[in-house]
Amino acid sequence: MSPPGFTPFFDGHNDALLRLFKRDGADAPRAFIDGEDKGQLDLPMAVQGGFAGGLFAIFVPSPKAPSPPTARAEDTGPVPDTAPGAPMPPPLELAAAQAAVSSMASILIRIEREANGRVRICRSADDIRHCIETGVLAAVLHIEGAEAIDPEFETLDVLHQAGLRSLGPVWSRPNAFGHGVPFRLPSSPDTGPGLTDLGKDLIRACNRLNILIDLSHLNERGFWDVAELSDAPLVATHSNAHALSPHSRNLTDQQLKAIGETGGMVGVNFAVSFLRPDGRQDRDTPVELIIDHVEHMLAQVGEDGVGFGSDFDGAMIPKRLGNAAGLQALVEVMRTRGYGQPLIEKLCFRNWLRVLERTWSTTGGKAR
Numbered sequence: 001m002s003p004p005g006f007t008p009f010f011d012g013h014n015d016a017l018l019r020l021f022k023r024d025g026a027d028a029p030r031a032f033i034d035g036e037d038k039g040q041l042d043l044p045m046a047v048q049g050g051f052a053g054g055l056f057a058i059f060v061p062s063p064k065a066p067s068p069p070t071a072r073a074e075d076t077g078p079v080p081d082t083a084p085g086a087p088m089p090p091p092l093e094l095a096a097a098q099a100a101v102s103s104m105a106s107i108l109i110r111i112e113r114e115a116n117g118r119v120r121i122c123r124s125a126d127d128i129r130h131c132i133e134t135g136v137l138a139a140v141l142h143i144e145g146a147e148a149i150d151p152e153f154e155t156l157d158v159l160h161q162a163g164l165r166s167l168g169p170v171w172s173r174p175n176a177f178g179h180g181v182p183f184r185l186p187s188s189p190d191t192g193p194g195l196t197d198l199g200k201d202l203i204r205a206c207n208r209l210n211i212l213i214d215l216s217h218l219n220e221r222g223f224w225d226v227a228e229l230s231d232a233p234l235v236a237t238h239s240n241a242h243a244l245s246p247h248s249r250n251l252t253d254q255q256l257k258a259i260g261e262t263g264g265m266v267g268v269n270f271a272v273s274f275l276r277p278d279g280r281q282d283r284d285t286p287v288e289l290i291i292d293h294v295e296h297m298l299a300q301v302g303e304d305g306v307g308f309g310s311d312f313d314g315a316m317i318p319k320r321l322g323n324a325a326g327l328q329a330l331v332e333v334m335r336t337r338g339y340g341q342p343l344i345e346k347l348c349f350r351n352w353l354r355v356l357e358r359t360w361s362t363t364g365g366k367a368r
Contacts, residue, residue, distance in 0.1 A: 007331050007341075008132050010349040011054030012267025012309030013142070013238035017104040018059050019313045029110040033119070040312040040323040043118065046137055049327035052234075052349060053122070053131055053138025055237055056168050058104040059314070060097045060147055062089035062173065088182055089173040097147035097154065105162060108139060121163045121246035124358035132349065140356075142215065142237070145171035145180075151198060153205045162210050165360060166237070167206060168214035169199055170222070172249070177202050181219040187248035189255070194221030195229075203229045212359045215345055216249075216269075216309070217237070223255055225263045232359050233264035238309030240274045240298040244289075247274050256300035266301060267309020267357045268293045270317040283319040290318070291333045292349065294311070309350045 018038045019027035035044035132139035141163040161246045172180040177199035215236040242250040272285040297306045
């Protein structure tokens with residue numbers, strides 16, 4: 001998937017399936033495979049930018065939720081409301097969430113089927129390595145917000161068999177499993193209760209199935225609940241450093257250090273509102289801010305625990321980056337700052353391969 005001379009990227013988070021789900025008609029797979037000059041991630045963009053694969057999120061949008069005033073018409077994913085007192089979106093009903101999850105999972109399955117070998121749903125780190133080596137887009141099925149999971153976890157078993165390998169218990173709204181962190185700036189991530197008893201059972205179930213547990217939308221109490229319960233490396237697929245941007249969605253240095261202690265990792269988010277100290281939605285945000293967050297995390301987590309979690313199709317990102325076709329701009333910034341090729345490769349894909357292999361292994365466990 002990477003042109004000659006490009007560093008391949010494996011990405012911790014994108015919302016391309018949500019963008020495709022919102023289309024009318026049955027041509028969503030072809031829109032991704034052929035490209036249509038919309039959104040931030042499709043197969044042609046991936047090829048152009050060296051996007052070798054990533055966690056493809058299924059996110060069930062809140063019904064009839066009005067877009068905040070800062071949202072652009074072309075933004076297709078969940079756009080943050082940074083007002084300090086912004087209300088949390090309401091919980092979702094199980095049946096509606098299950099229907100949406102099935103539809104988005106079907107889109108990814110049909111993309112794989114119609115792409116003539118150019119896209120593969122991956123279930124192991126070896127699958128991803130093989131895809132990177134052979135130029136096939138590696139897609140890992142991820143769910144952002146577990147509203148479609150029933151209390152008996154029967155749906156979790158079915159989704160795991162279908163390829164689910166990563167799950168965030170909550171998005172930024174409450175559900176049966178816990179409380180998501182709201183979109184607030186300035187704010188600490190300590191915004192309310194953590195996991196419910198059922199949420200703690202979900203963490204144990206994910207551990208049994210070796211499903212990665214994504215911390216990115218959990219509030220701070222939920223984060224520490226997972227840290228206490230889980231026997232897997234701690235992972236935040238698309239989060240930034242609170243010390244640089246005091247947004248409730250970003251991670252404190254204490255949280256970052258805890259992630260490093262477990263051999264886990266963080267995918268740095270490209271969303272401008274999580275990069276900027278002022279949290280503004282501004283496409284003219286310098287792309288260098290992404291690497292500023294990388295550098296802060298390297299100091300807290302270590303060079304084996306940092307990667308990228310773009311939030312393509314789910315957020316406004318710096319104009320210079322634009323979309324997945326512009327990913328090599330980040331490599332240019334890292335080289336300008338003196339990063340050697342071994343470290344660049346760790347950040348771009350090798351750290352993700354390491355943590356996914358450990359998480360999905362029956363003997364992975366924490367590095368405590």
